[in-house]
Each structure stands twice: as C-alpha cells, then as structure tokens.
Amino acid sequence: MTEFESPGRDGVRAAMDTVVRELGAPSIAVRIQDEHGAWFGSAGSADTVTGAPRVPGERLHTGSISKAFTAATVLRLETEGRLDLEDTVQDWLPGSMDGSEYDAAKITIRHLLNNSSGLFATGMATEIQRRAMFRSAFDAHRFEVWPPAEVLRVALSQPPVGAPGERFWYSNGGFAFAAAIVEKATGNSFESEVDRTVIAPLGLRHTFTRHREETGYRGRHPRAYAKIFLREGVRPEDVRPDNWGELMEDAGLPPLDVTEANTSWGWGAANVVSTLDDLTTFFHAMITGGLLPERQHRAMWTTIPTAGSHWIANTGYGLGLYELTLSNGLKLRGSGGQSFGTCTLVLGTPDGRHTIAMHTNNDWAPFPILDKIIEAEFGASGFALQG
Known part of the structure; x- marks a missing residue:
C-alpha cells in the first residue's frame, strides 16, 4: 500500500490485485463514497516504465462519460429557454443532413441524447x-x-439503423450534433458552455472539455495503453458491430502507449478530462437532481431499453447516462467511458448515498476488470455484452 491508500475494503483490494495480476491491467484506481466518507485504493502502475503509482486527483480522459456532460449542458440550456428537447436538428442546423439518408426534420434533440436518432454507430x-x-x-x-464539419459528415456516412425514436443504437454522432446545436443556440463554443452550465456551478476544479487542438491533461495523469486494434490488412469496409471482435490483431502483441493523442473526433461525445473526485461530485448531482430542476432531471432519467443493440445488457439509457441492473437486482445509475487506452466508470445507488468511481489505463479487458470491482463492492456482477 502507498501513502495514498485508504484502509479497509479488503474485498475490493483483493479484486484490484486480481485484475492486475491475472487480467493483465497495467493498473486500476478506485474511489468509493458512502456514509463513511471517501475511500481510495489502487493496484498496478500509472506508468509501466517508471512504476509510478496511481494517486488521488489524477486527470483522466473520461471517454463517453463526456456524453453525460453534453446532456447536462443541453438540459441547462433548456431551463434558460434557449432550446427545447423536442426541437429538431432541422430547427437548429438546417441543411446539415442534406445529401444523406437522414431526415433532420424528424430527429429531435431528445433522440440525439438518448441514442434513438437512427444514427449508426459512429465508431464503425x-x-x-x-x-x-x-x-x-x-x-x-x-x-x-477533426473539424466539426468533418465529425458531422462522418456521423452521416452510413445509412440509418432505424427511424427516429424507433430503437436504441449507441452513436457518438448524435452527441456531435448536440454540441453543434449548443453552439448555434448560444453563439458560444461548446466547450465554454459546458464549463458555464455544468463544470463551474458544480465546482469541478479539475475538469475541462478539451479544445479542438488540445491533447493534454493539465495535471498529473496515468499513461494510457491500447491493444484494441484491427489486424493489418483488414478492409475497413468489412468491419461490423457483429464481427469486429474476430478481426482484432493478435492479443499477445504489446500495448501501444497512446497517452498523447487528439480527441477532437469525439466532439460532444468523448472529450472531457476529469478526476475520480470530480466525477463523483458530478454524478451525485446527476443522480440526485443537484444541478437540474425536476422537469429536466426527470427527462434525463427517462430511460429506453437497449436490448438487441450490441451494447451493455440489463441497461436502460436516459439522456447521456444509464441505469444498470446487477445480477442481484440492485439498480445503479451512472455512466462509463472507454476510449483508446482508457476506461472510466462511475455508478451510484439511486439515492446517491453510495457511489463508486474507477479507472483502468487499458482498453483490452476493461469490462471484466471493472465487473470484478463492482462485484466486490456491491455483491453482484453487472457487465455483459448483449446481441
């Protein structure tokens, strides 16, 4: 144990040691908040070259947790009368979907934020x-x-997976369109609006949305290690949600250090940097309604089923975040974010009294790793991918 480690929680500590020793994670860091206060523990190394330990307050690329920040920003703008969830893409961005198979007059902001717009999985x-x-x-x-126009273009580059409102299909592109609507509605940059409406009011001193050319963390951070790559020679056109796992490169290859990289491809969907402490504060507010009025809070947690979407089983998706039912029936609320070399997860009980935030600096075994920590803390597993 390092000087930063909290005592107790032997089950969580054993699980952390297991994921490093047996599942090959470079490291895992966990922060838990409950009636006893805050607890921090870690295993492995933030940097596999220097052996530096994980410490509290590290800056993390949060991946798709950014979607919850985007949704919260939009909902705050709705409280200010700037826009409405039932506004369409055509209302705010006329012509932005021209030339594609998408109908901007039928896709609402709500559809964008709950992944029911019909947009395909942008990562494909x-x-x-x-x-x-x-x-x-x-x-x-x-x-x-990636300029905004290019991000939006790529989001429309494949046909719809369904009509607006018909089904859940996880899509980064919907949140890029939401970011563009934020800019159109306010006349300000998306990044500055996230700061004004969410980060500043919650006092998240170590959280920021990366600007387009930014690649850093503005503070101490773990290295990020990636192995989820396609085999050289695979045709990109042949990759589908149901076969990509078969097309991956040899799992025995060493990881690539991807710490320094631009994330503008994830505009609105995957470009927030934060800490486990700040994320705990943010999700406590999202879970309990500490930032949004009742109407917007209720809209955020009005979930749709995700079944049949090649996504996480036993979930209902709200606006930018989700509710997960564990194998013992316990429901947890929060969000996760996986990107190149990083995976972050924050989940809390619906009353906001018991929250766990964790991060692993790898992308090749994140869900089994995080599931072991969830099981150690809550007594049941939660993560499985569905067809």
Whole structure:
C-alpha cells in the first residue's frame, strides 16, 4: 500500500490485485463514497516504465462519460429557454443532413441524447476505422484535428439503423450534433458552455472539455495503453458491430502507449478530462437532481431499453447516462467511458448515498476488470455484452 491508500475494503483490494495480476491491467484506481466518507485504493502502475503509482486527483480522459456532460449542458440550456428537447436538428442546423439518408426534420434533440436518432454507430465509420483502428494508422494520425464539419459528415456516412425514436443504437454522432446545436443556440463554443452550465456551478476544479487542438491533461495523469486494434490488412469496409471482435490483431502483441493523442473526433461525445473526485461530485448531482430542476432531471432519467443493440445488457439509457441492473437486482445509475487506452466508470445507488468511481489505463479487458470491482463492492456482477 502507498501513502495514498485508504484502509479497509479488503474485498475490493483483493479484486484490484486480481485484475492486475491475472487480467493483465497495467493498473486500476478506485474511489468509493458512502456514509463513511471517501475511500481510495489502487493496484498496478500509472506508468509501466517508471512504476509510478496511481494517486488521488489524477486527470483522466473520461471517454463517453463526456456524453453525460453534453446532456447536462443541453438540459441547462433548456431551463434558460434557449432550446427545447423536442426541437429538431432541422430547427437548429438546417441543411446539415442534406445529401444523406437522414431526415433532420424528424430527429429531435431528445433522440440525439438518448441514442434513438437512427444514427449508426459512429465508431464503425469507414473513415474512423481507416485512420484510428489500425495500430500503424493510429500512430500516424494520432495528432490530427477533426473539424466539426468533418465529425458531422462522418456521423452521416452510413445509412440509418432505424427511424427516429424507433430503437436504441449507441452513436457518438448524435452527441456531435448536440454540441453543434449548443453552439448555434448560444453563439458560444461548446466547450465554454459546458464549463458555464455544468463544470463551474458544480465546482469541478479539475475538469475541462478539451479544445479542438488540445491533447493534454493539465495535471498529473496515468499513461494510457491500447491493444484494441484491427489486424493489418483488414478492409475497413468489412468491419461490423457483429464481427469486429474476430478481426482484432493478435492479443499477445504489446500495448501501444497512446497517452498523447487528439480527441477532437469525439466532439460532444468523448472529450472531457476529469478526476475520480470530480466525477463523483458530478454524478451525485446527476443522480440526485443537484444541478437540474425536476422537469429536466426527470427527462434525463427517462430511460429506453437497449436490448438487441450490441451494447451493455440489463441497461436502460436516459439522456447521456444509464441505469444498470446487477445480477442481484440492485439498480445503479451512472455512466462509463472507454476510449483508446482508457476506461472510466462511475455508478451510484439511486439515492446517491453510495457511489463508486474507477479507472483502468487499458482498453483490452476493461469490462471484466471493472465487473470484478463492482462485484466486490456491491455483491453482484453487472457487465455483459448483449446481441
């Protein structure tokens, strides 16, 4: 144990040791908040070269947890009378979907935020596969900046998976369109509006939304290690949600250090940097209604089923976050974010009294790793992928 470690919680500590020793995680860091206060524990190394330990207050690329920040920003703008969840993409961004198979007049902001817009899974876009999903390609393109227009174009580059409101289908592109609507409705940058409406009111001193060309963390952070790459020679056009696992490169290859990289491809969906402490504060507010009025809070937690979507089983998706039912029936609320070399998860009981926030600096075994921690803390497993 380091000087930063909290005593107790032997089950969680044993689980952390197991995921490093047996599942190959470079490290795991966990922060728990309950009636006894805050607890922090870790295992493994923040940097596999120097052996530096994980410590409280590290800055983390939160991946898709960013979606909850985007949704909260939109809902705050609704309270200010700037927009309405039932406004359409056409209302705010006329012509933005012209030339595609999508009907901007039928896709509402609500559809964008609860992943029922009909937009395909943006990560399956051929352009993203070509520029980021091969080890060599990632290294060659890691610092390229994606302008907003390009992010929106890629989000429309494949046909719809359904009509607006018909089904859940996880899509980064919906949150890029939401970010563009935020800018149109306010006349300000999306990043500054997230800060004004969410980060500043909650006092999240170590949280920020990366600007387009930014690649850093503005503070101490773990290294990020990636192995989820396609085999060299695979045709990007052949990659689908139901076969991508079969097309991955040899799992025995060493990880690639991807710590320094541009994340503008994730505009609105995956570009928030935060800490486990700040994320605990943020999700406590999201779970309990500490930031939003009752109407918007209720809208955020009005969930739709995710069954049949190649996503996480036993979940209902709200606006930018979700409710997960564990194998023992316990419901937890929060969100997770996986990106290159990083995976973060925050979950709490519906009363907000018991919250767990965790991070592992790898992308090749995050869900089994995090599930072991959940089981140790809550007595039941929660993560499984569905068809």
